[in-house]
Amino acid sequence: MTEAQAPRLTFRNAEKRDVSQLVSIENQCFILDRLSHRSFLRMLEKGHSDIIIAELNNVAVGYALLLYRRGASLARLYSLAVLPEYRGAGLGAALINQAEQRVRAHDCVYLRLEVRPDNLGAIKLYKHLGYRQFDVKPDYYEDHSEALCFEKRIIYPHPVTRLQVPFYCQTTEFSCGPASLLMAMAGLNRDIAMTQADELQLWRESTTIFMTSGHGGCGPHGLGLAAWRRGFEVDMYLSHEQVLFIDSVRSQEKRDVISLVQEDFMRQLEATDVRFHYCNITMQMLINHLDAGHIPLILISTYRINRNKAPHWVVLTAHDPHFIYLHDPDVDNEHHASESDNCYVPVSKAEFVAMARFGRSQLRAAVVISRRSLDSASIGQS
Incomplete structure (x- = not known):
């Protein structure tokens, strides 16, 4: 030829x-x-x-x-x-x-x-x-x-050490926080069930009542309290002490309800050993938590993902010199996505820092859960 x-x-x-x-x-x-x-x-x-x-x-x-x-x-x-x-x-x-x-x-x-x-x-x-x-x-x-x-x-081609966190897809448009918390808890305790009933129960415990529109999403106070009630240690990082998400609604009546809900969460949290840190959680702090086997839930803005300015919870699962990795519970089925597109998702560290903030106040929020030690367990039961 x-x-x-x-x-x-x-x-x-x-x-x-x-x-x-x-x-x-x-x-x-x-x-x-x-x-x-x-x-x-x-x-x-x-x-x-x-x-x-x-x-x-x-x-x-x-x-x-x-x-x-x-x-x-x-x-x-x-x-x-x-x-x-x-x-x-x-x-x-x-x-x-x-x-x-x-x-x-x-x-x-x-x-x-x-x-x-x-x-x-x-x-x-x-x-x-x-x-x-x-x-x-x-x-x-x-x-x-x-x-x-x-x-x-x-x-x-750097090695990646991943936390073994199972994936769970949120079943409603407003339950990203509960779905993320289910994944984090199951990553620490394999006996934790991940069902829609558990997802909705967590939402009922954690919801802010109102958010940008439709059903209320979940804030860090409710999620942290729900995790503590289920036997986990909780560290909560907030960039400020003001009422969260209040700028995302226009109705004064709804703003008043959001304020009352957060006040009630704070009263309940005062009776726990949940640790509050009023600061911007840094990349190095997140890495230290991951290396210690702790699992952070992070509030992000979806703008850099789908151009919608909505608050959204994800779970951090790994890191390497270039990337932070996350589980995103919101699977976009309309665009041929699958669960494998949403687990251990690599995001450049610079991109992650940009997306991990929300609203005009540039709110940064993280709920980090870990296994409860014997000492802290006795505190929680006292």
Whole structure:
């Protein structure tokens, strides 16, 4: 075969005109969980994504679809497809290599993916390319099959020591605080249940009654009190002593209720050994807590994630020289997100400092929980 006759493999970004070809590849490669014409079009128009098309002699033979998480250094290989007649020639590995180059250009520290446990060929390929399994998601696919979650560190290959914190997805739009507290408590005590009933019970105990709109969210006072009642030590860090979230509502009646709720929480907290620190918790303080096995809940603004200025609770789970890692209980199912996009999410330390504040007052709040020592347990029971 002459050089001119040799197969020529090229890669390019997908465009709107390629949607029909992408759907054709999708339908030839998959029986279930297929992406539709509308889904591909939405990815190209609005998605925080890349679609890479592999062409052999100018004929589309496969694609890789990457999703990026806004505000985090994380990417996900949402779909990888190679036409059946072209498999076994290294095209899958070549597409993954292209995907990794894109991820590296986006400064993403991890590339993650899901795969069916019966897709042995794909699992072998991923392991060969340096991916490791880090989780299993039950009832993930359309036929209720579980998914194996794999990841590969793309940049900054420093070792990461992770706290073993299970993931829990909030079941309502207003219960990020209770969901985060459930994860933190279960990370310290495996006997802690993580159910919707427990989530809503925590919300009932911790809610501020009113927030920006709709149902009230949970503030640090209520969450700290709920954790203490369940046998944990609590350190609470607040940037100021004023009533929290009061600037987020306009009605004076609602502002008065928020004030009364916080006053009541403070009265209850005075009877506990919860430790208050009126200061901005620093990155080094957070790192020290993580190294000691303590689990911080942090209040952030979602503006740097989805451009909505809403208060939101997340759980810190790890750190390394470049990143802080978090569990975010709010899974964006409308944009093809999965739980693996929301656990151990790497956020650059500078980005995290910018997002860990809320409102005009630049409120910074953290609730750090840890296992109760024998001495403190006796104090709590006295």
